[in-house]
Amino acid sequence: MHSIKSVLREAAETLVLVSDSALLDAEVLLCLALNKPRSHLRAWPDRQLPPEQLGVFTALLEQRQQGRPIAYITGTREFWSRDFEVTPDVLIPRPDTELLIELGLKLIPADCPAKIIDLGTGSGIIAVTLAAERPYAQLSATDFSLAALRVAQLNADKHRINSIKFYQSNWFADVPAMQFDLIISNPPYIAEDDRHLQQGDVRFEPLTALAAAEQGLADIRTIARAARNYLKPCGHLLIEHGYDQQQSVQTLFKDLQYDDIQTYADLSGQPRVTYGQWKSSSL
Numbered sequence: 001m002h003s004i005k006s007v008l009r010e011a012a013e014t015l016v017l018v019s020d021s022a023l024l025d026a027e028v029l030l031c032l033a034l035n036k037p038r039s040h041l042r043a044w045p046d047r048q049l050p051p052e053q054l055g056v057f058t059a060l061l062e063q064r065q066q067g068r069p070i071a072y073i074t075g076t077r078e079f080w081s082r083d084f085e086v087t088p089d090v091l092i093p094r095p096d097t098e099l100l101i102e103l104g105l106k107l108i109p110a111d112c113p114a115k116i117i118d119l120g121t122g123s124g125i126i127a128v129t130l131a132a133e134r135p136y137a138q139l140s141a142t143d144f145s146l147a148a149l150r151v152a153q154l155n156a157d158k159h160r161i162n163s164i165k166f167y168q169s170n171w172f173a174d175v176p177a178m179q180f181d182l183i184i185s186n187p188p189y190i191a192e193d194d195r196h197l198q199q200g201d202v203r204f205e206p207l208t209a210l211a212a213a214e215q216g217l218a219d220i221r222t223i224a225r226a227a228r229n230y231l232k233p234c235g236h237l238l239i240e241h242g243y244d245q246q247q248s249v250q251t252l253f254k255d256l257q258y259d260d261i262q263t264y265a266d267l268s269g270q271p272r273v274t275y276g277q278w279k280s281s282s283l
């Protein structure tokens, strides 16, 4: 009949066409329909589903069959061990971006009242995580999208962070003159003609958060150039980029006279974040 076990097996079979993690997706959706944790599915595999819950599950499953990402269906995604709200107005948090946090935390000592700005904050994962991990820091965050800023504010509230100053701004365009210890960003960096933009979950994400002109480098260039006016002497710049952009981002940073340029690899070994320090005293 409609036992948890049989429903999951069937659902996973229908999802293999759209997902690399069909069984996991089916489990997550069933948990949402039942309002139970995953342990419940393991503990009660033979429990029969009442028609009402089966109906809810079928509706959720259909959304996934049409390609809608799990995070947009459930409305949440975990990042750095915290749950964040996500909507189609923002990029879905990726594990790759935890590298930015790891490096940022190394640069900012725990008891330091450092000034930090997160550019293109989206769901707010970077600003909120840094604010939570570094309670003495003064965080600012920007996004040109008002809808994204609403999601970021929601996430700040959810994690009881009330110290982030949000700006609706296209990169630095509307950020008042200030000097930061750390400028950090996960900007759009995929080339506009990259065929991955037409495949899988990314089709449902905001294109403006994913793709940039000049083979994906235009926004990184804008940020790195303007950041020089907003960094304290010896301030730090950390930017996430594509696995194949290490060379171009390093060249860009060199041309802009950053020092100590280094690129770091993410958990899957791909060059993912480039660092530069602003030592020059004036432009």
Ligand code: GLN
Pocket: 094, 096, 186, 187, 188, 189, 190, 202, 209, 210, 211, 240
């Ligand atoms: N790393 C993401 C991807 O490959 C892109 C995120 C971004 O553009 N900032 O889908």
